[in-house]
């Protein structure tokens with residue numbers, strides 16, 4: 001085929017903030033889109049040279065292979081503690097953590113709450129896919145009631161396994177939380193909203209307003225044992241009623 | 256250690272405070288810690304002094320030791336000169352983080368002012384964390400530099416020495432003290448402020464300027480051959496570190512009985528040695544200062560016939576295993592220990608020395 005871009009309008013380009021490394025995520029997984037949107041925002045804001053990210057342990061453990069910014073890979077659950085360490089010694093830099101639900105809302109619960117409670121001037125991106133993707137589909141703190149996973153094969157029973165944890169609502173109560181929102185990446189419209197939320201978060205960070213916390217309700221086609229389309233559909237029908245997208249704590253400037 | 260510039264007039268200070276003061280003078284950029292006896296004075300001293308004198312230095316009380324050590328990871332990875340301190344149970348809690356720090360080659364200074372264990376144990380001094388400190392402590396094949404102070408002076412000096420070594424070898428350094436050295440007051444000639452300059456390393460995650468590749472700090476290597484390469488690199492570094500072995504020798508040349516002890520117990524052994532000398536017994540003392548790298552060679556060179564070794568520790572017998580490895584059967588090696596916060600006294604050690612001299616027929620040679 002004879003390809004030429006002559007006379008064509010460039011409508012999309014991979015941002016320089018993403019590396020050339022092909023992502024390992026399963027088809028339809030939300031992680032890849034979330035990475036891309038986050039990196040686009042950093043490039044568009046022109047803050048690459050001033051940004052340090054912290055990756056979790058979870059499916060996005062290799063985020064530093066894809067995100068073309070300075071990165072650290074923290075221990076499971078400790079990304080916000082590591083991000084605190086980075087931010088405290090580099091207070092003029094933009095610092096973000098990127099964590100799954102097991103990482104942020106189970107093993108890292110203490111770090112999450114105290115990071116927000118101190119009002120660390122960082123952005124915490126929280127990918128809630130209701131399951132432990134990396135380790136093969138075990139129950140997560142955010143798995144829905146009745147949800148079958150490899151460690152709740154008869155479905156999550158809240159009376160013995162606890163209820164799905166609304167970490168985002170929980171931390172929104174803390175005075176250190178400046179902006180708390182719940183977004184998604186399953187449609188173009190959702191992506192546009194997420195982009196706005198991330199941009200606002202970085203701007204707030206520059207002004208040292210406190211912690212910005214962006215939950216992204218996402219999917220896990222492999223862990224949920226669904227096709228990508230089924231997974232997105234299931235997410236809208238089942239995850240959204242319990243984890244409704246939208247702003248949870250909004251500073252006055254955004255109102 | 257010899258290059259350290261110190262004040263000319265001494266101060267009377269607690270070990271923990273001297274350590275904290277030295278950290279301020281060593282241009283520490285960040286400290287993260289959680290209270291635990293008998294080391295809480297470190298955090299208390301820093302929260303009092305740092306805001307007055309070095310307002311740009313970070314001092315943060317974390318929510319746990321787990322958080323502290325991971326904050327150390329973040330700050331150290333961002334190139335800062337960083338430290339945390341704790342005591343035994345808290346240091347146990349940090350071990351996953353220490354393994355990550357060692358694997359990611361992040362220099363940092365760690366302090367364990369040991370107390371008696373196991374479990375919650377006691378707040379009295381002990382040396383029960385020797386194995387944890389020198390053999391790994393966390394998961395995987397790694398080591399950290401371990402310095403064992405036996406005085407308030409060394410609590411201060413080893414802050415400088417620890418950071419210097421940590422930064423030179425790109426690895427964590429640990430000051431393995433005990434509750435007695437941390438709590439006792441002694442004369443100390445403090446190191447001079449600013450005598451250990453610090454530069455942010457090129458590998459640090461400080462934000463990627465145009466034209467340089469991104470920096471990343473990680474300990475994840477999924478391919479086994481790559482992971483083995485990383486391990487080989489670490490092992491090579493540990494071999495090079497052996498040239499930093501440090502120890503003190505007292506009267507070992509003609510000694511019939513050689514005491515081996517670190518930290519506080521080494522001082523008690525010095526006293527026992529004096530008592531023994533008064534009785535005409537020839538006793539020497541070897542005091543390992545770096546517990547990792549352990550001074551195997553010097554101990555090996557002292558081993559031989561007509562000589563016995565007695566290792567004295569405040570634990571059930573931990574360093575004695577390394578002494579046995581060094582001696583390698585060339586002399587008998589004995590152990591005397593107290594546990595749970597009990598401190599051996601010189602008179603008891605003397606009794607042990609006398610019994611050994613008798614048993615090995617060393618008495619006739621010595622009491623001439």
Ligand SMILES: Cc1ncc(C[n+]2csc(CCOP(=O)(O)OP(=O)(O)O)c2C)c(N)n1
Pocket residue numbers: 057058059060076099100101102103104127129131132133134135140
């Ligand atoms: C201390 C520790 N405990 C357990 C694990 C194993 N582990 C790795 S990832 C993970 C859960 C990941 O789930 P989540 O955070 O929800 O992220 P996802 O993979 O779904 O994106 C677990 C339990 C580990 N690496 N370290």
